Amino acid sequence: MANAKNNLKARHNWIKNIVAVVTSVFFFAPFYIILSLSFKVRGDRSSHWIFPSSPHIQSYVVALTKGNIGTAIINTLIVTVFSVVLIILFGSIASYPLARHRSKLNKFILSAFVGVMMVPPLSVLVPIYRLMVSLGGINTFWGIIILSTTYGLPMSVFMFSNFICTIPKELDEAALLDGCSQFAIFPRIILPNMMPVVSSVVILTGVSIWNDYSFQLYILQKPKLRTITLAMSSFFSEGMTNLPAAAAAAVMAVLPVVVLYLFLQKYFIKGTVDSAVK
């Protein structure tokens, strides 16, 4: 009986593995195309499906030297890391009262935040730009970090407050009875449970800041401050004649986020369980 069940399961897994291979091939195809393109030489007019028989790494050299992808990656890391840290910090402490004490004011703040999550930042780009000029934030990291933080916050507040709702209120009350100050509840009770949801927020906001284009374009105008999307997009501009180099730049822009995902993958799903589906 048990044996039969195992057999069934084994056959099931067999089918699953085949379906998984087909799925993977389908989803990987676009990346295969960009990879094979990045190893071709300029002016190669062969089909996108054909991998070059002798792969050239010349395009990667061009992307690294002419596009300064190396500096760009460091700049993007600075912007992303600091913004994400601030987002986690401000977002988590703000979510605690918003999730716990449903006063009129708090409800208003929460829904305003969630509303902002949906405002296309492009629609307010010029007012923001003028503000930044008067604050002296153009061509500075703090300028772009503040903007990325502000526009990343709503998503983190949304997820954190959803998560805090799932922690039983009784725990807070017990702590209060033990003489704990209400400000101490957050670090003592809530924070220790937050690791998975933090990793979800890190991935979601980190990836969107890493991929941001418009804010970075307007705030970081000096070539030395260029971020990865800016560096890459300069290869994809209208007069684009070096397609393989553009493809190589794209590949290098994608790699770091993939590595980040692989590291945080384990917590990521747990974090999504905690913040998004309960």
Place this chain on the structure above:
Amino acid sequence: MKKTIVLAAILSLFMVFSVFATGQKEAEASSLDGLHGTLSVATNCEDPTFSAVNEIANRFMEENPGVEVEYVSYTKDYENLMKAKMAANDLPDVFATHGWGVKRYSEYLMPLNELSFAKRFTESILNVIKTPAGNIVTMPVTAELSGIIYNKDILKKAGWDHVPRTWDEFLQSCEDVKALGVVPIYIAGKDTRSQANLMDVAAPTFLTTYKNDDQSQALYDGTFDWDKWSRVAGFLKTLSDRGFLNVDANTADPIYRGEKLAYGETMYVFQNQAQIASAWDINPDANLSMMPVPVYHEEDTPIMIGGERESYGIWKDTKNKELAVAFLEFMSRPENIKYVCEATSMPTGFSDVDVDLRLSSDFKQYENLRTFPYFDREWLPSGMWATMRSTGGALTAGEITVKQACDLMAESYHSLLSQQQ
């Protein structure tokens, strides 16, 4: 956990402020004796122009060791960025005016009349870089003398011993080329500039070049009858309907354009000389040249399209005026102008610079032709380009009719004119 977060916060604040502090320090660079400081120069051009001007910037820095020129190209984002920067009155010290020195940027540009190079421009260039008040606002490093790019070999093969003189002849030549199995006109319409550029080059001959039917005044004062635009829009539509455009005219990316010209897979392309240069990059043997723009009225004579190409002005409120002036003066030296023009295969707007280009002999025979600016730069308010692009794209895609295109142009024209008053 708490400690880590607090630590991270302190660290990040520290970093943010230290970045702020270094930013301040950089801004304090001031001019001592001789030339010192950092000059920001922005443009939208691409290679080979970018590399050529960059070389001039390097030469300038060699001659003035205390100076750093930050030369940067924002390519396709340039115009949007510059509009945001104008709104905030925060512009680069020196910036490219790409044909809009007078109509769009003059409010923010310093007059250059007093500078040494101001006397050296050719008459036709002077017309397009001077404001109505007489201020020269920009210095064209390269000028443009364009018509329509064509392939001499294919034209001959199609049985033509001369380039078409009227649009009727032009259509006939397209028919003949099509019969050979070659794409008559290549449009890379994913970037709708292709369609707009075609109309921009053709429109003067339909509306303003013929003395008995000159709409210029009506276009300037806002009384133009936009139904007449159907000549131009209808022409584009005809090309599309009669199958003279490539099949993917609405979706092709401009990357393919150079290839098509290089391998003789298309007859005509409505672009400037730079496109020929990039085709020769791929295949030096392609027998390409430039022809004058054919005419609409039988009695009219063909024209060339001219104007500024890579051209720089100085922000009137710049804190580096001395440096900016020195940089433009340096760039205007004949050897530097010659260098950029030859590297980019573009003619010059300086009367005292002799540029040797592969197309020079072909241009010789057009010397006596009249030269007109691009249609939108002269006869339309700034901002109409976008409408020409979107209506052009919609026309070739069959999304709108010629009548609708005229109406859209009229609407945009009146709304933009009202902004100026």
Place this chain on the structure above:
Amino acid sequence: MVEAKLKRFSRFLYADPRALTLLTLPAVVLFSVFVVFPIISGLNISFTNWNGYSQSYSYVGIQNYKDLLFNDSVWTAFRNTLVYGLGSTAVQTVLGLGLAMLLVDKFFLRGVTRTIVYIPAMVAQLVIGYIWYFIVTYERGALNDIINLFGVSPIDWMSKGNRAVLIIMLINSIAYCGKTMIIFIAGLESVPNMYHEAASIDGASGWQAFRHITIPLLLPAFTTSLVLNIIGGLKMFGLVIAMTDGGPGYATHSLSSLINTMYFANQRAGFSSAIGIFSFIFIMLVSILLRRYLEYKDQQYNG
């Protein structure tokens, strides 16, 4: 006197839950300066005929809002935004749920497949757009290469406005369905196993169990993915720019990309701001509905 006040204040800090709202201060300050203020100044611009860069402009009252009502491109963009948002939700729900069902239980290739499906979700829209351009383009397009094998002549996929809108929507769905998949995997993992065991003891078929147990328990996951996808639709920008640049004509613009084009290229900053305010109001309506949902959920937990 002062002492009493201080004491009251410290009591307030220590025990009054209202004091906790102070924790939102950093977020609220950033929010007011960099979101509320720009929106208000956008509102101001929407009553002008500003071209977006000149130092002078004049007020034209509600003219821009009147124009908006009769402007075809605005309504096309609005419709497209809904297609991008809701269409992607529908496709991603089916695709994401299927993938989640496949990849929730352990088997040999599970980890690799999950990663491969999720990777595109981390790639910038601009890049996704550029990559897919090479697939759907006419000349040497990867898709045309494939249909060519079956003897079909190549198709210029993006040349017709409505078809292009659908293709962009599909690409958006495929590229970013990893996000939906993760949400559903999380949802499935949080469905306690006992429900399924109970159902199978009761003799329910696989489909019945799916229909009556899995689906209802996945409702929160559905809602979350709906919210995220609608946001994605409203913010759709890079993909449109990279695939079609809004063309042909204005046929494939989303509200976001139309706002950008109107503002900068068409130099109608006032009109563009009016579209911005219009979408803001629409967004607020969506967000009120969302708040209803959050309150409803809150009652479920606390009521």
